[in-house]
Amino acid sequence: MPPHPCTAVFEGLEKGHVPHFLPGENPFLKDIRARYGVPAGAPTGGAETMYPEYEAKVSTNSLWTQGDRASGVGR
Amino acid sequence: MTMKTLTAAAAAAALLALPGHANVVAQRQSAPAPGNDVVRVLPVRGNIWMINAGGSNIVASIGKDGVLLVDTGGAAMSEKLLAALQQLNRAVTATGMPQKSCVGVVQGCSWWNSSTFLPATAAPAAPKPIVGIVNTSFDADHMGGNVAVSAAGRSHVGIAPLDAWIMAHEKAPSHQPKSSPLPPAAGPSEAYEGDSFKLNFFNGEGVVLWHMPAAHTDGDTIVQFRGSEVLAAGDVLNMTSYPVIDVEKGGSIDGVVKALNWILDVAVVEHMMEGGTLIIPGHGRLTDSADVAYYRDMVTIMRDRVRAAVKKGMTLQQIKAAKITRDYDGRFGKTSYTPDMFIEAVYKSCSCAKS
Numbered sequence: 001m002p003p004h005p006c007t008a009v010f011e012g013l014e015k016g017h018v019p020h021f022l023p024g025e026n027p028f029l030k031d032i033r034a035r036y037g038v039p040a041g042a043p044t045g046g047a048e049t050m051y052p053e054y055e056a057k058v059s060t061n062s063l064w065t066q067g068d069r070a071s072g073v074g075r
Numbered sequence: 076m077t078m079k080t081l082t083a084a085a086a087a088a089a090l091l092a093l094p095g096h097a098n099v100v101a102q103r104q105s106a107p108a109p110g111n112d113v114v115r116v117l118p119v120r121g122n123i124w125m126i127n128a129g130g131s132n133i134v135a136s137i138g139k140d141g142v143l144l145v146d147t148g149g150a151a152m153s154e155k156l157l158a159a160l161q162q163l164n165r166a167v168t169a170t171g172m173p174q175k176s177c178v179g180v181v182q183g184c185s186w187w188n189s190s191t192f193l194p195a196t197a198a199p200a201a202p203k204p205i206v207g208i209v210n211t212s213f214d215a216d217h218m219g220g221n222v223a224v225s226a227a228g229r230s231h232v233g234i235a236p237l238d239a240w241i242m243a244h245e246k247a248p249s250h251q252p253k254s255s256p257l258p259p260a261a262g263p264s265e266a267y268e269g270d271s272f273k274l275n276f277f278n279g280e281g282v283v284l285w286h287m288p289a290a291h292t293d294g295d296t297i298v299q300f301r302g303s304e305v306l307a308a309g310d311v312l313n314m315t316s317y318p319v320i321d322v323e324k325g326g327s328i329d330g331v332v333k334a335l336n337w338i339l340d341v342a343v344v345e346h347m348m349e350g351g352t353l354i355i356p357g358h359g360r361l362t363d364s365a366d367v368a369y370y371r372d373m374v375t376i377m378r379d380r381v382r383a384a385v386k387k388g389m390t391l392q393q394i395k396a397a398k399i400t401r402d403y404d405g406r407f408g409k410t411s412y413t414p415d416m417f418i419e420a421v422y423k424s425c426s427c428a429k430s
């Protein structure tokens with residue numbers, strides 16, 4: 001059996017450090033919205049977002065037209 | 076599954092259940108939760124067996140030197156535990172499972188190996204007694220069975236045979252409530268001090284006790300079985316809930332994080348698969364390094380969140396109201412040790428700058 005193929009490297013982090021974002025501080029949560037111009041709530045809206053009825057909800061949502069897509073972030 | 080049909084093979088097939096949790100709140104109650112009053116047995120590796128009695132995990136090393144137990148579960152389960160142990164001990168002894176190590180002068184393995192011939196020539200070798208008990212902490216759900224189990228065992232510390240000895244870190248029994256002190260027979264007959272203690276070479280392997288300062292309590296011990304490569308972690312690791320931090324008994328969140336990191340330091344990963352060093356938690360299912368790493372991450376993240384909240388000037392009430400454990404509550408927040416109790420313990424014991 002070969003020795004363990006992975007090597008530990010020093011990442012400049014304190015031992016036992018667990019990388020994470022504190023609540024409300026994760027910038028990547030807005031990534032998909034920004035890239036695809038999806039209104040807030042759609043990427044994380046769950047089952048509801050799979051049904052056609054959700055479209056009506058989205059089209060009346062001002063974010064759809066004035067929100068992230070309009071700002072062009074991430075395109 | 077009852078223990079009635081237990082043979083070594085049946086025991087190997089027996090699975091442990093996910094138990095409920097007897098914790099700080101519930102542990103003073105004598106009766107286990109309904110449906111949680113069964114004993115389940117899981118062979119771990121080598122000489123080591125994991126026994127779940129009433130939701131608490133007990134670890135047994137069974138072999139030519141007898142039975143060594145880590146914890147004894149709640150008092151209400153003692154009778155069932157002893158019955159199960161007796162049956163398991165007999166089954167393991169009769170099958171003549173080879174010991175890990177046959178070197179040294181320790182009986183030269185002859186008794187143990189010869190037992191493979193015994194079924195043809197004589198009745199199986201008589202099982203050896205329970206010789207000792209190590210307590211990972213002095214919680215009622217881990218030492219509740221001490222009196223009954225010790226009395227059922229036999230050891231030879233001096234010349235005359237005694238009940239099985241009971242061992243714990245010297246700080247473990249120091250926080251008993253004055254209103255209901257322990258019966259003397261439940262307390263440790265031996266205690267160790269300092270960071271660690273080499274217990275003995277037992278059933279063919281080195282057994283070492285490691286003290287985890289100020290973690291679940293300030294008298295926590297992790298037991299290391301160096302031949303079977305198994306750790307009995309006690310309540311610093313709890314697969315059914317957030318770690319129970321008993322601040323009154325000297326426990327702290329930083330100590331729990333440290334203890335979990337210690338386990339990760341000591342445990343060896345089996346590359347690309349489950350296995351490697353196996354770690355038996357105080358409650359819940361058997362784990363390996365990956366499980367401990369996830370748990371360590373969760374506990375560390377919770378500590379960091381409380382720390383950040385305190386830094387922002389939030390009070391304990393505000394932190395509780397902010398539900399900062401919400402994303403983990405589905406997994407760990409469903410027992411009588413509630414997320415609020417966990418947050419409070421973290422808040423009270425963390426090294427956070429409180430104004």
Ligand SMILES: [Zn+2]
Nearest residue numbers: 214216310357
């Ligand atoms: Zn416990």
